[in-house]
Amino acid sequence: MIGILARVSTEEQARTGHSIDNQIREGIKKAGTTEVKKYIDDGYSGEFLERPGLTQLRKDVKDGLITKVICLDPDRLARKLMLQLIITEELEKNGAELIFISGEYAKTPEGQLFYSMRGAISEFEKAKINERMSSGRREKARKGKVVKNSFTYGYDYDKENSEYVINEKEARVVQLIFELFTKPNNIAQGMNGIALYLTDNLIPTKRGASVWHRNVVRQILLNEAYTGRMPQNRWDTEGMLGNKHRSAEDKVPMKLRPKEEWIYVDVPQIITKEKYDHAQLMLGESRRRYSKESLHPYLLSGLLRCTNCGNTMTGRKSKNWGKHVYEYTDIKNSAGAKERGCGRKIACSKIDDMVWDTIHNWLNNPEEIAAAMEETQTSYMDNEIERVEEDIEKTKAARKRVIKLFSSDLGIGEEEIRDELRELSVREEQLTKRLAELQNKQEDEQRFESSRNLMAETLEYYLDRNPDELTFEDKRTIIRMVAREIRVGEEEIEIIPF
Incomplete structure (x- = not known):
């Protein structure tokens, strides 16, 4: 039986127009029959082997169900030359013929050289795309634009102008959180008390949840953006794209960049710098100040x-x-x-x-x-x-x-x-x-x-x-x-x- 492998990621679809439907249609034309099995990886990066469509195809080839594999070009197999060679060798070892719609692959020294060159060029192109995207985001931040919507409580994202605007209703809650945390009151004590108070008063979170958690309150208290300066380019996420397909021990962690690499942009101010600084001082003490109460209260x-x-x-x-x-x-x-x-x-x-x-x-x-x-x-x-x-x-x-x-x-x-x-x-x-x-x-x-x-x-x-x-x-x-x-x-x- 013939298997057709189709893959596209969001940016590639926008850039090249090789949609999933187009790849399947061209694959059927190349196969000369509609009796095919489709293996689709929609929205998955070619940097990784752990993709549902490709994984199922490899299993079916190994089990002898698929004897011929058709895909648009080597890029659809993988974006890295090493991965392309691994998949190709595995398919051929299990008796499956590999056919590319965009060009024939001859099993000759010249054909293998050309195949390797295409893979190397594809890998280089992917690296250049990533670099251009990263550079573009950094340049956008340097121009004072908000690079992406991080769904910060208290703000709405204006996509057209790449900026944050104040959400008045949420901004009042942010101010309330800082007031309750930094001032003496009989309403709520500490971050956990504030979270319970917001939950009891039916105030929804940013994503509309009815329950507030202590860590959400803590993240708001730590967020420097409320002072009118939002740090961007803080996190290095290189290699994290495929985390959803990796096991827990293989996941690539997000790393904090050195502070000198952060890029600050102006956003509407919700909290004064003085109140924010005071909250940071108190956060450093909050663990021992609001520890679990003993049977006898101590002043x-x-x-x-x-x-x-x-x-x-x-x-x-x-x-x-x-x-x-x-x-x-x-x-x-x-x-x-x-x-x-x-x-x-x-x-x-x-x-x-x-x-x-x-x-x-x-x-x-x-x-x-x-x-x-x-x-x-x-x-x-x-x-x-x-x-x-x-x-x-x-x-x-x-x-x-x-x-x-x-x-x-x-x-x-x-x-x-x-x-x-x-x-x-x-x-x-x-x-x-x-x-x-x-x-x-x-x-x-x-x-x-x-x-x-x-x-x-x-x-x-x-x-x-x-x-x-x-x-x-x-x-x-x-x-x-x-x-x-x-x-x-x-x-x-x-x-x-x-």
Whole structure:
């Protein structure tokens, strides 16, 4: 029986006009009979062997059902020369004759050479098409156009002008998500709480689903496009085209390009840069801030850190002289804990009251929190930069001493000196890198100002309420909005504001 193989991908159909129907029609004409079996790969790339039509054809040839195979040209078999040769050899090995509509294939040295040349040219052409498409997309992005519709919540895609326009209804939901996440409220806590709130209020997702998931909320909070700048050319998807036909272990992963290769385009702004930056700060803390609640609620849950061992401090109930007390401790008893902790503990009643009194004072004197933020930021950065600069100078001086020893004749081993020089060079490189990071942070005044403005806005929300009516949840929410971390030392407790 005769089998006709037809394949076309979307771009090829538009470019060459060799539709599936046309290939089948020409194949039947070449076969001289309508008694044929059709093997169709519609919309599948020729870069891969894993195509349903081709896979079935190979099986039927192997089983002896098909003795003659007709297709338009070698490109329909595959786009890569190696794959073309594999398929051709497999068909002939199983006794099937291969016939091309666009030209005869002679099993002679000359015919095989011509066949190989056509395959090589086809593979080159495919590579050039991919390169032209990639270059075209990059150039389109550089001109300030949105390359494709990524179905970003809050926007509609204007295909004619290649740009995003605001979807007013969705944009209000985006603003609500950022408000609920960055401001104290009694509506929803954390990303999971926001997702539940949107679901309960029958707000549909971008694709019209009725249920919101935590990760969808997180993706919205992470999306820089809402500030008016959309990054494009972020992801390298080379080789991913055939993933739907590959097994899980063979799938090609999507890779993030270096940030210097990203191309930004302007889109309508939905969220201010200040609010976005504040949300990013809180996202970094959200995992421990909104962890699973314990049986007993703790006011400072997820905020405390021991200054000695660096462990977070969690709440627990312990027994002291036959009496149950609640305390925070840095001891980690879970299997696989990197650091067991130094054993520091502090009574909840003691630290809870102290922290709340400080925060409460800040609430009644907003200028104090601004001063605290600036003092924390400035003093920490200045001290750390000074310390690193001193270490760099000490390292340089140590290198000079070692080099001087190397040039003297004191009988010191050459290899020993070389090892020490390498260690000093590595340390100097690490310190220099650390210094550059600190200086960059120190120069980032805009982000600091943004955080301070948002903090003032958050505190203003609570200044309108009666402090005596604040519940436990109210207090915990305020503390979490104000404090990024609370460091517990031997004799000192330091509140680190956002």
